[in-house]
Amino acid sequence: MTNIDIVQPLWDLSTFSGRLKHYFWITDPRTCFATDEELDRAKELYLSVKAGTIPQNTTIDQIHYAKKLYESAFHPDSGEKQNVFGRMSFQMPGGMAITGAMLQWYKTTTGVVFWQWVNQSFNALVNYTNRNANSSLSTTQLGVAYVSATTSALVAAVGYKAYLAKRASPLFQRYVPFVAVAAANCINIPLMRQNELIHGISIEDEEGNVVGSSRLAAGKGIAQV
Secondary structure, three states, rough: OOOOOOOOOOOOOHHHHHHHHHHHHHHHHHHOOOHHHHHHHHHHHHHHHHHOOOOOOHHHHHHHHHHHHHHEEEOOOOOEEHHHHHHHHHHHHHHHHHHHHHHHOOOOOHHHHHHHHHHHHHHHHHHHHOOOOOOOOHHHHHEEEHHHHHHHHHHHHHHHHHHHHHOOOHHHHHHHHHHHHHHHHHHHHHOOHHHHHOOEEEEEEOOEEEEEEEEHHHHHHHOOO
């Protein structure tokens, strides 16, 4: 095997089916159970292949699996191993558990407040873990982002719950978590990635060389998130 470009996606990302396959592949929750030793070996193989050196007797399946583990667990900018709870591959099991809890315990104010706090804490961890490595936040900025998002979620949840308590059926009351999460995320994400909006993100050419920075690209990316 020669000339393997391990950086390139396995599917054509210009098509919907290609993006969907890539999404399911990179967010496979089973990768969360990989040990540190497995992740370190995957990183070593990934970087070796990237540098143009393929260890003897290495199969293409082993290379693809190393790519999967590396891209699911290591930050794309810094190369640092990410907290398992903040990885995108933990989104499905972690998000489902928290969403289920918010839908189950939405009737009491205590339940709404507690699970909205848990959810926003989880969101803050995910946003911080996947932040742009070149736009680090200070402790104060992190604290403001976390408190602002959590407070907005609690205000939206409790306020919406109180408004619907005597005006809507139980079906519509179940939308309390959705409204609270949507409102909080509109605050959480921009604040957690505020330095990208202030200073811009790196722009690269086709060869991967940094040619400048753009606040417009940062705003577009955050809006899409």
